[in-house]
Amino acid sequence: MRIKLLLGLFIVPFMMWSQSTTNTQLTNLAPPSSPAFVLMDISPSTVYTPASIKALSFQVLNGLGSGNTDGIPKNFAAEIVPFWYTNPKNMNFLTYHNLKKSDASNASVDGYDTQNVFGDIFKRASISFAYMDGTFDVFETPQNFISIGARTTLVKMLRKQDIKNVITKYKNYDQFIKDFVGNPNNSITDLQTSTDFKRVYDELNQAINIKPLLTVDLALAYSTLLNNNDSNFNDTLGRYGAWISTDLALGFANNGNNYIHIYTVARYLKDGLNIDAENKLFNTETYDFGGKLEMEIDKLSVGYEYLTREGDTDEYRSIGTVRYRVSNAITLTGGFGKNFNSGDDTISLLGVKWGINTGEGALPIGN
Amino acid sequence: MSSYQVGANKPIKLKVSISTVGHAATAFFLNDPNNDGEFLPPPKSNSFSNTDNPGWRQINEGNAVQGRTIKVRTLLTFPSGMPDENTFNLAVEQAKRSYKVQLSGGTPSPAEFSFEVSSIFSPVQVAEFTSVISLT
Numbered sequence: 001m002r003i004k005l006l007l008g009l010f011i012v013p014f015m016m017w018s019q020s021t022t023n024t025q026l027t028n029l030a031p032p033s034s035p036a037f038v039l040m041d042i043s044p045s046t047v048y049t050p051a052s053i054k055a056l057s058f059q060v061l062n063g064l065g066s067g068n069t070d071g072i073p074k075n076f077a078a079e080i081v082p083f084w085y086t087n088p089k090n091m092n093f094l095t096y097h098n099l100k101k102s103d104a105s106n107a108s109v110d111g112y113d114t115q116n117v118f119g120d121i122f123k124r125a126s127i128s129f130a131y132m133d134g135t136f137d138v139f140e141t142p143q144n145f146i147s148i149g150a151r152t153t154l155v156k157m158l159r160k161q162d163i164k165n166v167i168t169k170y171k172n173y174d175q176f177i178k179d180f181v182g183n184p185n186n187s188i189t190d191l192q193t194s195t196d197f198k199r200v201y202d203e204l205n206q207a208i209n210i211k212p213l214l215t216v217d218l219a220l221a222y223s224t225l226l227n228n229n230d231s232n233f234n235d236t237l238g239r240y241g242a243w244i245s246t247d248l249a250l251g252f253a254n255n256g257n258n259y260i261h262i263y264t265v266a267r268y269l270k271d272g273l274n275i276d277a278e279n280k281l282f283n284t285e286t287y288d289f290g291g292k293l294e295m296e297i298d299k300l301s302v303g304y305e306y307l308t309r310e311g312d313t314d315e316y317r318s319i320g321t322v323r324y325r326v327s328n329a330i331t332l333t334g335g336f337g338k339n340f341n342s343g344d345d346t347i348s349l350l351g352v353k354w355g356i357n358t359g360e361g362a363l364p365i366g367n
Numbered sequence: 368m369s370s371y372q373v374g375a376n377k378p379i380k381l382k383v384s385i386s387t388v389g390h391a392a393t394a395f396f397l398n399d400p401n402n403d404g405e406f407l408p409p410p411k412s413n414s415f416s417n418t419d420n421p422g423w424r425q426i427n428e429g430n431a432v433q434g435r436t437i438k439v440r441t442l443l444t445f446p447s448g449m450p451d452e453n454t455f456n457l458a459v460e461q462a463k464r465s466y467k468v469q470l471s472g473g474t475p476s477p478a479e480f481s482f483e484v485s486s487i488f489s490p491v492q493v494a495e496f497t498s499v500i501s502l503t
Contacts, residue, residue: 049453051456051457051460052460081454081457084454084457084458084460084461085461086461087386087461087464087465088386088461088465089386089465090386091386091387091388092386092387092390092391092416092417092418093387093388093389093390093418093446093447094418096387096388097447107419107420109418109419173390173446174390174392174416174418177390177392177416177442177444178392178394178414178415178416179414180392180442181392181393181394181414181440181441181442182394182408182413182414183408184396184406184407184408184438188442188485188487188491188493188494188495189487191444191491191493192487192490192491197491201444201446204446204447205446205447205448208446208447209447209448
């Protein structure tokens with residue numbers, strides 16, 4: 001009942017806020033998960049994720065023959081993680097999570113005592129692609145835009161004690177599964193009701209998904225007018241975006257859920273989709289630099305964030321934030337302070353965020 | 368069911384290899400000709416995971432196995448949790464491309480065998496790879 005009341009209090013102001021805001025995605029601070037879509041200000045209702053590269057080729061070729069004048073399917077959005085289409089050799093659960101042996105001749109699981117901090121660069125890389133017709137709040141007639149983006153994790157560094165904990169939990173899990181699979185009377189449906197399986201699974205899941213000591217994420221995106229329907233517009237007009245952020249998560253209180261986060265962020269955006277009073281398009285360039293200090297105590301996070309914006313404007317953002325994670329899918333957010341474009345006014349924001357909480361620290365509340 | 372010509376040869380050896388982002392554990396069972404062909408629980412050493420450097424393993428402790436049937440089962444689970452069913456399917460497909468069940472000691476040697484895959488995404492993310500081979 002208390003949760004429903006809280007949700008009610010937060011949902012209404014969030015709806016009012018979200019309706020009055022445009023282009024918020026373009027100004028999100030953390031590297032976006034699908035940068036191609038962010039540059040186009042779209043949230044595609046359907047994002048195609050191919051089962052294979054062959055399937056992706058077929059989908060695109062199928063679009064070529066579907067009556068589209070440009071030879072490319074309209075309103076098409078796809079996202080792929082190239083790693084899934086490769087055939088890595090000798091990979092196992094531990095090597096996938098970047099653990100490696102300092103002594104390669106050690107055959108024991110305990111030999112996985114070190115890590116490859118750059119191991120996620122390819123494995124977690126994703127490429128997003130979109131082709132859309134739209135006015136983008138600028139054009140009178142819809143224009144054809146194409147956008148491509150990529151995102152990856154450059155660095156992921158675990159703590160020594162967390163590596164040891166993963167190995168301990170892994171050995172328990174491994175033994176349980178070996179015993180299970182070694183009984184010819186066990187079927188995979190038995191796992192669904194096994195409390196012992198749930199216990200070893202949860203323990204290993206928590207150990208492997210613990211917040212890393214350091215992560216560095218990078219995203220890049222480019223979009224351009226592909227075939228303009230109005231000769232007044234320059235063919236090469238578009239947007240560029242680059243984001244990089246770091247998260248240093250220092251644990252305290254030794255319970256695995258309490259952290260002090262030190263975030264830093266740098267971002268560059270060039271936006272060619274602006275129109276002046278004479279209906280002429282012009283470019284804007286902005287560079288954002290800044291950081292955030294946040295204390296995370298179980299489900300509650302409290303922080304302070306400062307960002308400076310240079311380029312065509314000279315502004316800053318100074319804001320205190322608070323987040324409360326109601327569940328893995330719902331997070332309540334709030335902010336108070338001075339935002340970009342707010343002049344001398346102090347702003348306050350309340351919101352609710354839906355979606356899967358990946359456990360990765362992200363700088364909240366765009367703008 | 369596949370078949371493999373072993374004759375009176377011994378030892379017959381099994382090798383199962385898989386490259387996966389998940390956790391894979393394998394066990395193999397021989398049927399009991401004196402008990403309606405029911406598959407026997409194997410000794411503990413017949414279970415291994417893909418982090419245990421599987422290599423070649425002797426079937427029936429190196430004794431002759433002509434006339435018996437071997438069932439090879441690999442359980443693939445994802446203890447880090449796949450974020451959605453589509454990613455789960457991609458991970459299972461990637462594992463399928465690398466999966467190999469091989470026998471040696473018969474004709475030809477080594478020989479590779481087909482397998483079947485069944486999977487469940489929810490509530491437990493698990494896939495099972497199974498091969499049944501008649502040893503003639």
